[in-house]
Amino acid sequence: MMTIKSKTEGYPRYAPGTHVSGRDISNKNVTYSWWEPEVQYSWSLGPAYGRFLQELKKGKIIGRSCKKCERVIVPPRMFCEYCYRSTDEWIYLKDTGKVETFSISYLDPNARRIKEPILIGVISIDGASPMHGFMHYFNDMKPEDLKIGMKVKAVWKSEKERTGSITDIKYFKPMNEGDK
Amino acid sequence: MTKKVAVVGVGYTDFNSMTPEVSWKEFMYEACQKAYIDAGVDPREDIDSFITCSEDYWEGFSIFDEFVPDQIGAVLRPCCTVCGDGLYGLGNAYMQIKTGKMNIVAVEAHSKISDLLTFGDIGLFSYDPIFDRPVTGSVDRTHFAGIPSYEKNSPKPLVGKTNEKERIHPYFLAGLEMQNFLRKTGTTEEQCAKVVVKNKKNAFNNPNAEYEVNITIEDVMNSEYLFKPIKKLDISLNVDGAIAFVLASEEAVKKLDVEPIWLRGFGWSSETPWISTRSMDANYAMLASRMAYKMTDINNPRKEIDFAEVDDRFSYKELQHLEALGLAESGEAGKMLDSGDLDLNGSLPTNISGGSLGIGNCFEATGLQKALEVVIQLRGHGGKRQIEDVHTGISQSWRGIPSGSGAVAIFGR
Numbered sequence: 001m002m003t004i005k006s007k008t009e010g011y012p013r014y015a016p017g018t019h020v021s022g023r024d025i026s027n028k029n030v031t032y033s034w035w036e037p038e039v040q041y042s043w044s045l046g047p048a049y050g051r052f053l054q055e056l057k058k059g060k061i062i063g064r065s066c067k068k069c070e071r072v073i074v075p076p077r078m079f080c081e082y083c084y085r086s087t088d089e090w091i092y093l094k095d096t097g098k099v100e101t102f103s104i105s106y107l108d109p110n111a112r113r114i115k116e117p118i119l120i121g122v123i124s125i126d127g128a129s130p131m132h133g134f135m136h137y138f139n140d141m142k143p144e145d146l147k148i149g150m151k152v153k154a155v156w157k158s159e160k161e162r163t164g165s166i167t168d169i170k171y172f173k174p175m176n177e178g179d180k
Numbered sequence: 181m182t183k184k185v186a187v188v189g190v191g192y193t194d195f196n197s198m199t200p201e202v203s204w205k206e207f208m209y210e211a212c213q214k215a216y217i218d219a220g221v222d223p224r225e226d227i228d229s230f231i232t233c234s235e236d237y238w239e240g241f242s243i244f245d246e247f248v249p250d251q252i253g254a255v256l257r258p259c260c261t262v263c264g265d266g267l268y269g270l271g272n273a274y275m276q277i278k279t280g281k282m283n284i285v286a287v288e289a290h291s292k293i294s295d296l297l298t299f300g301d302i303g304l305f306s307y308d309p310i311f312d313r314p315v316t317g318s319v320d321r322t323h324f325a326g327i328p329s330y331e332k333n334s335p336k337p338l339v340g341k342t343n344e345k346e347r348i349h350p351y352f353l354a355g356l357e358m359q360n361f362l363r364k365t366g367t368t369e370e371q372c373a374k375v376v377v378k379n380k381k382n383a384f385n386n387p388n389a390e391y392e393v394n395i396t397i398e399d400v401m402n403s404e405y406l407f408k409p410i411k412k413l414d415i416s417l418n419v420d421g422a423i424a425f426v427l428a429s430e431e432a433v434k435k436l437d438v439e440p441i442w443l444r445g446f447g448w449s450s451e452t453p454w455i456s457t458r459s460m461d462a463n464y465a466m467l468a469s470r471m472a473y474k475m476t477d478i479n480n481p482r483k484e485i486d487f488a489e490v491d492d493r494f495s496y497k498e499l500q501h502l503e504a505l506g507l508a509e510s511g512e513a514g515k516m517l518d519s520g521d522l523d524l525n526g527s528l529p530t531n532i533s534g535g536s537l538g539i540g541n542c543f544e545a546t547g548l549q550k551a552l553e554v555v556i557q558l559r560g561h562g563g564k565r566q567i568e569d570v571h572t573g574i575s576q577s578w579r580g581i582p583s584g585s586g587a588v589a590i591f592g593r
């Protein structure tokens with residue numbers, strides 16, 4: 001009977017084994033079947049997201065209000081998910097906000113290390129209800145300077161470059177005293 | 181434990197080939213809001229559980245169920261997705277209510293298929309990757325895409341040459357099945373063409389249908405072969421649309437001001453996926469119906485069922501399904517069609533809604549479209565297409581190409 005030595009004896013409690021490497025697959029040391037679909041979608045935006053992205057193209061952030069729960073919702077929706085009723089009015093918001101949470105990310109989707117870490121996080125937008133905003137990049141700062149609660153401001157692409165996308169905002173930067 | 185479960189509310193959007201004016205969320209909201217108003221319930225207070233029916237690949241989202249609570253009123257409530265046709269959702273709602281844990285359950289299914297640009301390729305994605313997909317168009321590719329790896333020196337993805345023939349559209353499988361059906365039953369291509377003529381004509385009386393048109397058997401017969409023996413007009417065309425149902429226990433029904441339509445029987449069944457091994461005789465529908473008949477105490481379906489809404493996404497499917505359900509003997513469905521039995525005033529009115537050929541293929545909402553028509557008819561709300569004196573109706577759906585799965589639901593007043 002095989003005995004596995006305990007961790008205290010200097011071995012891991014499980015056998016690590018040998019992983020199949022990418023090279024093993026490309027050299028056909030293991031068998032596989034391959035398929036690559038063509039996958040393309042173009043989602044209709046509808047009135048809420050459509051208006052939101054059109055306003056981004058103009059360099060503005062817009063939300064919707066629900067009079068029943070008194071929320072200002074961004075990104076806007078045509079119905080309130082809490083009250084289950086249609087939302088009421090369009091409201092322009094500021095392009096500044098507060099960092100709710102963030103992460104400093106070092107890996108690409110294939111789990112390879114990227115050179116410059118990507119700073120990503122959630123921003124609550126000023127003028128919307130608390131915890132209403134979106135996810136975006138941070139830049140113009142050192143990773144160690146990024147803090148929860150920090151005030152930030154959008155850095156926009158030039159009018160020519162904007163296409164009506166969430167990335168019409170390039171990133172959020174630390175808010176300086178002079179920023180509005 | 182509640183003895184009976186009823187449909188107490190239905191809501192639906194119009195069915196259109198394109199819906200660029202709304203997102204899928206607003207669309208689902210419309211159907212659900214209408215169903216909740218119909219039932220007189222507040223989803224935020226009265227509904228105990230929510231079920232949506234969808235396939236991630238149609239939607240373009242992984243874990244699509246995460247994206248549904250907002251628009252169906254289910255935020256922070258029990259909510260789940262059935263990865264399949266809407267009738268499976270109804271069956272799941274039925275079972276949830278039968279547990280006694282839930283009194284009122286909502287079910288939603290939709291198609292926003294116009295968002296998908298590569299429909300045929302996604303269709304092929306449902307075929308077996310080792311034996312079937314390669315035969316639908318050569319993929320003699322030598323490349324390797326790389327696996328997620330933490331190895332420092334793992335090789336970069338190699339993208340090799342694709343030595344590609346033209347691929348076949350996934351609907352070819354219906355051609356295989358129809359060929360088999362015609363040979364086994366002696367049904368003719370003309371009889372299948374007549375299904376198209378009937379259903380597209382029926383659709384004139386359904387204001388929500390998209391593909392109503394007056395055509396002749398010759399028009400269908402003269403349309404080009406796409407997957408012989410299937411011709412262009414034998415195939416239902418895609419539509420967008422959303423449908424929602426509210427189901428309630430017998431006890432909950434008493435507190436609502438509605439005329440209940442009872443979900444009396446339900447069944448479902450799946451064939452083996454091996455295309456070479458399975459029957460191609462819609463055995464899934466046969467077995468699903470037997471399960472539902474047993475539950476409903478139906479011994480002679482031909483006598484006890486007043487009308488049928490069956491899956492007709494390809495013309496021959498209507499006849500094949502009627503035979504599988506035991507509503508016609510093998511080889512008899514085409515003859516019933518010829519003698520007018522399947523018409524509005526016939527002995528077994530079938531797809532009076534217009535069916536998928538007249539309304540359009542609503543994908544995972546197809547089963548709910550069939551069930552919706554049964555509920556409308558039993559409520560007596562059919563308007564111009566109301567069938568006289570109906571008490572029991574059957575709805576049946578198939579999960580579409582290339583599946584061998586389907587469900588049946590039987591409703592009564």
Ligand SMILES: [Zn+2]
Nearest residue numbers: 066069080083
């Ligand atoms: Zn609200």
